[in-house]
Amino acid sequence: MIWLRIFFLALHLFLMNLASVGPLMAIWLDIRARRRDQPAVDLLGRRIGWWSLAALGLGILVGVIQGLLVWWGDGGPAYFDALFAVWQSKVIYGFWEIGFSFVCLAGYLFWWSSSERNALWQRFVSRFLAFLAATNLLYHFPTLFSIVGMIARGEVDVDSPVDSGEFRTLLVQGEVIWFTLHFWFASFAVSGLLAGIACLQRLPEEQREDTAGAAFTIALVPTVLQIPVGFLLTTSLNSGQQSRLMGGDSLCTALFVVSLGLAFWLMHLLAGLAFFERTSNKAYQTLAALGGTILLMTATMLLSRGGL
Numbered sequence: 556m557i558w559l560r561i562f563f564l565a566l567h568l569f570l571m572n573l574a575s576v577g578p579l580m581a582i583w584l585d586i587r588a589r590r591r592d593q594p595a596v597d598l599l600g601r602r603i604g605w606w607s608l609a610a611l612g613l614g615i616l617v618g619v620i621q622g623l624l625v626w627w628g629d630g631g632p633a634y635f636d637a638l639f640a641v642w643q644s645k646v647i648y649g650f651w652e653i654g655f656s657f658v659c660l661a662g663y664l665f666w667w668s669s670s671e672r673n674a675l676w677q678r679f680v681s682r683f684l685a686f687l688a689a690t691n692l693l694y695h696f697p698t699l700f701s702i703v704g705m706i707a708r709g710e711v712d713v714d715s716p717v718d719s720g721e722f723r724t725l726l727v728q729g730e731v732i733w734f735t736l737h738f739w740f741a742s743f744a745v746s747g748l749l750a751g752i753a754c755l756q757r758l759p760e761e762q763r764e765d766t767a768g769a770a771f772t773i774a775l776v777p778t779v780l781q782i783p784v785g786f787l788l789t790t791s792l793n794s795g796q797q798s799r800l801m802g803g804d805s806l807c808t809a810l811f812v813v814s815l816g817l818a819f820w821l822m823h824l825l826a827g828l829a830f831f832e833r834t835s836n837k838a839y840q841t842l843a844a845l846g847g848t849i850l851l852m853t854a855t856m857l858l859s860r861g862g863l
């Protein structure tokens with residue numbers, strides 16, 4: 556059961572990474588296409604936008620499966636008690652937030668596809684919709700799910716039901732802040748890498764190199780920044796989790812060490828794509844390294860938490 560949860564959580568995170576930062580990549584390509592008059596880049600930007608929308612839908616479906624796996628697992632009652640503690644103040648609004656992001660992103664893509672948007676205000680407002688779709692997801696969900704997990708594991712003392720004021724005090728916990736930044740940076744890595752791969756596959760030769768190079772750089776910089784953020788996240792975990800990571804549980808420690816090694820290999824590959832050799836082969840190898848890192852880090856995270 557724990558391995559199924561690891562697989563589905565990793566998939567959920569990967570899809571939500573794309574859903575959250577994919578719209579920002581689409582805005583970047585939209586602006587670039589307009590400034591340089593490059594219709595192929597414009598088409599690619601829309602494609603990334605639609606992928607992000609599909610990732611949001613699929614990610615929700617995987618999230619529901621994940622919820623069922625948690626329900627059936629040993630920690631189910633504690634997790635759902637924690638979820639119901641924030642149900643009125645947060646979870647109900649969460650459904651609206653998802654709907655809001657969905658509508659904003661779909662609105663941007665339909666507007667972009669169906670009109671020239673010749674007026675400056677049209678381009679500004681349509682792009683702002685996509686910006687709202689992305690930042691809304693980035694702000695609300697990583698914090699919500701990390702706080703629910705912390706309540707379920709008994710890491711924070713709360714009076715159930717948790718009201719908005721009490722929830723706000725939980726937002727400044729070190730683990731919530733560093734986990735959220737970790738998710739944001741991973742979202743840039745996933746979306747930048749996928750955009751770069753799409754550039755290599757779909758852009759004409761004279762536009763391919765510099766657009767793909769910029770997309771791979773967008774993936775590389777936050778990945779390098781994960782080194783200090785990951786370190787701070789590890790130091791903010793409770794002592795039980797830290798000891799399982801540092802030798803207390805041999806499987807968990809081994810996965811942690813391998814995932815760190817893979818993360819450094821990923822940085823090496825991304826730097827190669829950003830600055831030197833941009834081939835599809837190398838890009839797919841990098842995607843495999845990124846997928847492997849997400850899977851191993853998720854496994855490390857769930858095992859260090861004792862499955863909850």
Ligand code: HEM
Nearest residue numbers: 560564571575615618619621622692696697700701704738
């Ligand atoms: C209706 C929609 C969603 C459902 C049903 C859902 C479900 C879940 C469940 C059940 C977990 C816990 C997994 C576990 O501990 O095994 C989880 C974790 C997580 N979800 Fe979602 N999710 C949804 C939407 C989102 C969105 C929109 C985002 C981000 C943009 C997101 C980001 C996360 C993150 C970052 C975690 C990991 C938190 C942690 O383990 O500390 N989720 N989700």
